[in-house]
Amino acid sequence: MASFQRSAVFSLVLIMSLLWGFSQAKDVLVGGKTDAWKIPSSESDSLNKWAGNARFLIGDSLVWKYDGQKDSVLQVNKEAYAACNTTNPIEEYKDGNTKVKLDRSGPFYFISGAEGHCEKGQKSCRGGSISKAYTRRSSCSLSG
Numbered sequence: 001m002a003s004f005q006r007s008a009v010f011s012l013v014l015i016m017s018l019l020w021g022f023s024q025a026k027d028v029l030v031g032g033k034t035d036a037w038k039i040p041s042s043e044s045d046s047l048n049k050w051a052g053n054a055r056f057l058i059g060d061s062l063v064w065k066y067d068g069q070k071d072s073v074l075q076v077n078k079e080a081y082a083a084c085n086t087t088n089p090i091e092e093y094k095d096g097n098t099k100v101k102l103d104r105s106g107p108f109y110f111i112s113g114a115e116g117h118c119e120k121g122q123k124s125c126r127g128g129s130i131s132k133a134y135t136r137r138s139s140c141s142l143s144g
């Protein structure tokens with residue numbers, strides 16, 4: 001009887017910690033470090049490489065830290081992302097400490113608003129399969 005009670009309590013704790021783990025939204029620093037929002041120095045340094053290996057869930061937030069005097073984060077559509085078109089972004093952030101919640105599944109496209117930066121590869125496509133399940137691969141096939 002005593003051992004039955006112990007194992008019942010143990011199961012309950014385990015289930016609760018699993019639910020807790022799944023329901024906790026994360027803040028994810030883009031690029032994994034504070035100075036990552038900049039022109040990548042190489043292909044292996046690019047943000048899409050980082051994004052392809054990072055895992056997200058709906059409810060997680062992407063966080064950018066950068067110098068708001070010099071740079072910005074533009075959330076754009078696919079066409080603007082491909083063309084580095086900064087004219088008409090969906091959202092523009094320039095406070096130097098930007099947080100965007102991934103509140104839906106589907107691709108998210110971000111480019112730098114600083115002139116010439118996007119063309120040099122400062123952009124990030126968060127791939128097509130953010131979903132309730134963990135996702136590994138970015139399905140963005142745009143190069144750069």
Ligand SMILES: *[C@@H]1O[C@H](CO)[C@@H](O)[C@H](O)[C@H]1NC(C)=O
Pocket residue numbers: 083085086087088
């Ligand atoms: C950029 O986007 C704007 C508005 O969406 C459009 O009017 C303009 O022609 C685009 N510019 C280029 C260079 O594609």
